Amino acid sequence: MSYQNYVFAAYAVFAAVLLWDFVAPRLAIRRFLRAAKMRAARNPAPADKNAPLARE
Amino acid sequence: MNPVVRWFHQLGSPPYFDRFAARWAPWAYGLALLTMAYGLWGALFVVPSDYQQGDSFRILYIHVPSAWMSLFVFALMAFYAAIALIWRIKLCEILAMACAPIGAAFTVVTLATGSIWGKPMWGTWWDWDPRLTTELVLLFLYLGVIGLYRAIDDRRAAARAAGLLAIVGVALLPVIRYSVVWWNSLHQGQTISLFGKSTMDASMVQPLIWMIVATKFWFVGSLLMRARADNLEREAGKDWVRQLAGGAR
Numbered sequence: 001m002s003y004q005n006y007v008f009a010a011y012a013v014f015a016a017v018l019l020w021d022f023v024a025p026r027l028a029i030r031r032f033l034r035a036a037k038m039r040a041a042r043n044p045a046p047a048d049k050n051a052p053l054a055r056e
Numbered sequence: 057m058n059p060v061v062r063w064f065h066q067l068g069s070p071p072y073f074d075r076f077a078a079r080w081a082p083w084a085y086g087l088a089l090l091t092m093a094y095g096l097w098g099a100l101f102v103v104p105s106d107y108q109q110g111d112s113f114r115i116l117y118i119h120v121p122s123a124w125m126s127l128f129v130f131a132l133m134a135f136y137a138a139i140a141l142i143w144r145i146k147l148c149e150i151l152a153m154a155c156a157p158i159g160a161a162f163t164v165v166t167l168a169t170g171s172i173w174g175k176p177m178w179g180t181w182w183d184w185d186p187r188l189t190t191e192l193v194l195l196f197l198y199l200g201v202i203g204l205y206r207a208i209d210d211r212r213a214a215a216r217a218a219g220l221l222a223i224v225g226v227a228l229l230p231v232i233r234y235s236v237v238w239w240n241s242l243h244q245g246q247t248i249s250l251f252g253k254s255t256m257d258a259s260m261v262q263p264l265i266w267m268i269v270a271t272k273f274w275f276v277g278s279l280l281m282r283a284r285a286d287n288l289e290r291e292a293g294k295d296w297v298r299q300l301a302g303g304a305r
Contacts, residue, residue, distance in 0.1 A: 002112065003112035007100075010115040010172040011096075013169060017162075017164055021278050024282075026281065029284060029285045032297075035292065036292055039292070
């Protein structure tokens, strides 16, 4: 193959950028869900206002 | 209510959109990988070498689809931003802002692969040629939209400001498209036409079409995932996000 190095370099850039594009949103989603889980553990949501009151 | 209209209204609900994106993004990525594998196989192993450029012309199969995507994604981003500005639809704000990093990624691929192709063919990595320069300005516009969106704390105000920049930036798209016609350019003129006659040999066109389809599917998958991430960030603290994260109620 002529100009082999140039062709490989171009396809490597394409693959690297697509890989980043694939991974970046997944990492962000994982980060947001982890933060949500930690926030929930720190500040539990108030009890349901519509739940019947305990009688005892 | 009409089922399509009902679905459209449901899509505006953040938890519904999250489930929708999580369900369909893997399908879009799967179709992208299948079509891309077929296109790349044709581009690298089936199509004959160019009689003048040798095998370096194979860079075309990633350069041209990326360049088309860089323009298409910007136009779509401006379209979503316009809808978000006019009708204040939150999902359209999210989709518009999710377009920016994907479009920037395709613009980077366009510039980088063009530069790598330019070195053996033109004898230089870079030239301040109208097509190259306007494409670089497009990258700066994408970075401007991303930066503006990240610079303002209020997500909705940030999306409106960045969306306005995207709408104004659309004026650049015809300049990029016709730069090789309006000015003397080192960059080659149009060789592929969807509706007119292409000057590219038919035997070389098929892998290009597969790659164009593949990048579209890729974009759909990436858009859904990035929009899902932004949606989760905006909805942090809401009950459905707590449940999704598996946190205590």
